[in-house]
Amino acid sequence: MTPHISPAIITRIREFGESDLMVSYLTADRGLLKGVAKGARRSRRRFPNCLELFCLSDMEYEQKKRGDLVFLHSCRLVDAFPGLRSDYHSLALASYMAELTEVLFPPGVVDKRIFELLKNSLHALDEGFRGDILRILFEGRALALAGYSIDLDCCCQCGRRYAGEGRAVFNRVKGGIGCLKCEEERVDSPGLAPESINALRIIQSSSWDQLKNLELTEEAIREITPVIRLHMEYRVGRPLKTAKFLP
């Protein structure tokens, strides 16, 4: 097979054998891949400092006919996102976004939009974007891209269409909102104001260009945060390992 070049975001690296590296990376055109960079720890010519966690690199690789591992030929650094290196909380959030991507888009599931979302989110983090807002933007959009959108159009119990007329309650089992006649606000069923529902709708359906300019009120952040978290935990089925390192 001929070598293929893809822009890639490196999501995991571990030492492999004497001088090799095992690298996991997300590409726009072939999804999540895992491959061996032979001699990468010894020679810096084919991989000149580009095999670093969360770096955006142009990866030249070859997919084998058999087996899941690819063979990495060479790599060229495009963006190292240096801001992630100078702040532990940024590193923790980048790790969280990478882990969520791996869970929602395992090898074989290809979606160019998740690559763009992760790339733009790392870029925003690098430039000092507010961490708590970036987290909900990423979570909400990534879940929607993976097919786990929260249904915000009608009551998940009685089916009445929601037209933005008042507060609604999130139902994590149904993965949607319920009207106040059918649902009651509780810790595990948090309430949402019409403005928060509208913001959540935008988060789930918009491209990064729209998301980065989205103005969220403090109240919307406070309301959306637990809803997305409950929804994600229920859909993913377990808390993410990196979540405990987030502030």
Add this chain to the structure above:
Amino acid sequence: MTMGIYPPSLEKLIEHFTLLPGIGQKSATRMALFILKSERGVAEGLARSLMEVKEKIRLCSTCFNLTDDDPCSICLDRNRAGQTVCVVEGPGDLLALEASGTYRGKYHVLHGVLSPLDGIGPEHLKIGELLNRLETEGIREVILATNPTTEGEATASFLAKALLKKDSHLKVTRIALGVPMGGDLKYMDPMTLQHALKSRMPINR
């Protein structure tokens, strides 16, 4: 264990060698056959060394380097600058710095770097112990010598903040980044070249 082509005792030895990092089945078989062919003394010496390492080697209670005696010889050395501490990721990094022969201060071994993806947070490293040393040893300078990887840099930033929060008069420095000896600029990445140019040094006439 599955039935192999070798006698069970030899298969067992091969299996144990494969537990070592970077050793696959083939290398393990080669090593086991070498032991088998060698004099009895080689096998006995190896077995003794393995047990001695497990029984004697521990961490220095001050710097957390590997040592036979606690405190370690570096911490006990009065000829070293006691007010300067160099923070490294692991014992291997300490050995590399010692081999350079340039540094004559004390050390502190973190035993890892912050790595949320691997489940490693500040509480898993010897960070609290480093902060305690500031007071007990009257440290004036801390050199952060973690590797220039994403996690190594983030760990250095985290430590710098924590150290300066504890003692705002402390001198905290970071080892330099740039073009290595024998390096070729053509093969350098933009980030390394940026660092190299930013930290350029005047040549003394």
